Amino acid sequence: MSLDQQLRKKALDHVNKLGTIVEKDPYYPKYHIAPPVGLLNDPNGWIQWNGTYHLFYQWMPFKTGHGAKFWGHVSSKDLIHWKDEPIALTPGDWFDKDGCYSGSAISFRDELLLYYTGNVKHNNIREAYQCLAVSKDGKHFEKKGVQIEVPKGYTAHFRDPKVWQEDDQFYMVIGAQTEKEEGSVVWFSSRDLMEWRFGGTLASGFGYMWECPDFFTIDGTDILLFSPQGLSASGIHYRNTHQTGYIAGKWDKKANSFTHGQFIELDKGFEFYAPQTTIDNLGRRLLFGWMGVPDQDEQLQPTVKNGWLHQLTVPRELAFRDGQIFQKPVEELKQLRKQQLYQLELEKQSVITRDIPKASELKLEVQTHYDIEIQLFGYLTLSYNAQTQHIRLVRPKLDGSGSEERAAVAKEIKEIRCLIDHSSVEIFINDGEIVFTSRMFANPSINSIDIKAIGKLTVWELAL
Template sequence: MTEAQLLNRALQAVMNRHTGEDPHRPAWHLSPQVGLMNDPNGFIQLAGVWHLFYQWNPLACAHGAKFWGHWRSDNLLDWSHGPLALAPAEAYETHGCYSGSAVSDNGTLSLIYTGNVKFKDGRTAWQCLARINAAGEVTKAGPVISLPEGYSGHVRDPKVWRHNDVWYMVLGAQNLARQGKVLLYRGQTLQEWTLLGEMAGAHLNGLADFGYMWECPDLFPLDNKEVLIVCPQGLAAQEKAWLNTYQSGYFIGKLDYEAASFRHGDFAELDHGFEFYAPQTTLSDDGRRMLVGWMGVPDEDEFYQPTISQGWIHTMTCLRELTLEQGRLRQRPARELQQLRQQHAGLQNVAALLPELAIGQAELKIVPTGNWSACFGNLLWLRCSEEGLQLSRRNRRSGETEHRYWQGKVMALEILCDRSSIEIFINDGEGVMSARYFPAGPPTVVWHGEATLSVDYWQLRSCMVV
């Protein structure tokens, strides 16, 4: 199918989108106009403007040949649609313009992404380059890296950065023994790359078996260390950790650029909730390391979500700031989000005596003492005890109750609510639990227990995408 035909079909899908009342459409999180959205891509601030691209199938609520959609913002709050960035029209990307990153190449916004091609008996992948001019017009330069020898067709998700005036790239990969790896490349230009070797993965740096594929790698410096974010597939669930189908987490270490060696510590989960995957970071103009993730998990229960009847599925997480403190990543809501706050109420009482609060668009800051629980939208239970937090809901596919856990002493919570999602920040960003849920009506929170809670409550304004 030609690019013009693909663009016409995408435009038709947007024009035919549902326009009726949609109680689950987020008020201040990013979501697709139509179809399926997943990984954030090309997250960058360039000349003061934020760009966030995203994996998008505008033609169906299904994983198909992905396009790249495009949002822009001046303030990380209010976003506008940019022109469609990539459509899978070329021979090297016929089964999707898969995930990647964006950089400024002498002031030119440049996209590096995976072109995916499937055959009857396998698949292959190329790492591709495209450039966007000031008018938003995209020129594809085509493949710049072919499939390296010794790896399956599962090589994808390039993240590119500049270090000492040289380009570097990490790639998620699977070798022929079905072991997940991260490959490190170096380039003098964005079109000429040399494979330096495997910098991390299964059977490297003290790891044993550690998954059959590592997706969406992201390497960046923080507080004189390097942090490698990655999404390993194939990790066995533990009793109270690694409970999603695929995991998203990080290693902290030090990269030897010359030896392509990354000595690191243990793997730690980024988010302990039900929905979080494929995060991507960027460095802001004012020096903050910012993160956004997909509030979903592939190959789980996504296609039982009711928004499909409205013609769309999935949202992004809120924007988050990362810091490295006492050897662990902390995630805090981007400080810009405080500008969403409107009416405020301060409450303090025994949990069971606190009033029911509307949480369709709300922020809660809670200082707890003792054991207590709260029910959100009559669907999602949060229980706090000396052991930590338990988040529970009924699985939409099986009907069985499922749980996620954060273990440790809970001293403070910040909970961001947006119609069909909740993000729980624990102890000033020490932990996070993100979840989607789909209340039958305007959601409220109901409190239970004898513990005394201090609660700051704000209603939040909407952020429309125009």
């Protein structure tokens, strides 16, 4: 039995042994993608191929800590029902023995190609290789080995290739750290996806490392989406251990010049990182993100005791207007609405209390400029102060030492939409102008929500 086969068998044995315990955890999600066991992080290889959506993810099957990552794999026809596929990549070769790190997928000549970073460590010295694996059926992948090595001027923190095609040319962006320990994104080009030419630096300027870059054009604007590390908190901004956001502008490839605006955070919640996008057959730019943040108290999450950690966001459709990205849940997710539980006209600012299932959708349509407060399960509170125009999301700290908050500013609130799934909430404000993504470890026996607002409240139970 080869090392690859041994690793696959060991992982599947671990799933068979502990998977039932994981699924019985009251915090395990009903309609979000989560690991069958162990730790999940970055979404990878997100693509629609031959009419089927394929999503891969960083996976450590054997523990709830990080280590030599596998690529887990799920597929879907409708963005709602997800099927577990065979393990796509295992860290079983010299060029990826310490982890098959993040990357992307592209279709080429009826094959599905995965580009990823092979992580190697010798005596605590890191090496990084950009590698390729190929599949004819979208299920079983053959590794083709190293395609790109670290160019001069950069450290071995050089990872997460994202590949796309424009006309007859292919492009790749990679997150990087310069030898001066500055974060940056570099780019390559190719005619055949095999021989790659180094194009130089696409963008740089702050932080010590830029991870998980994605580059795309939406509504005529070029977007570089990435997760910089090393930003210090500034007021209500950059409050997580590491951040995720984008810069928008215009890239002149011939001049190697990307003229862009300031860095904008994509999500204002407690847990959001390493998103990846694709464009589907309907022309939609669709995003998945990791509902976690590196180095941010993850071992304090209560799911660790049941052998699993983290989940992904729901798929979101992106638009660009008024100089910023808007995000909203894909239209297909409305099919999860099993039944409408409540539709209430809130005519005065008194507290309304209702019980709801832990998998629910809540929509509040606001018609007047008043304060708002929504408390979920006695654990997490979203509030809006109409005078100061501040939105605050508050929850207990995982170590029990008080509370923590994240905040944003909105001139007015017209609509709040919350997708709740046992231990998570995704909050979309004003059609996705502002988004808060957060885990939520409320007491499983508490099902009440308290709302103080003026407007119309609709609540649905969600189920597959």
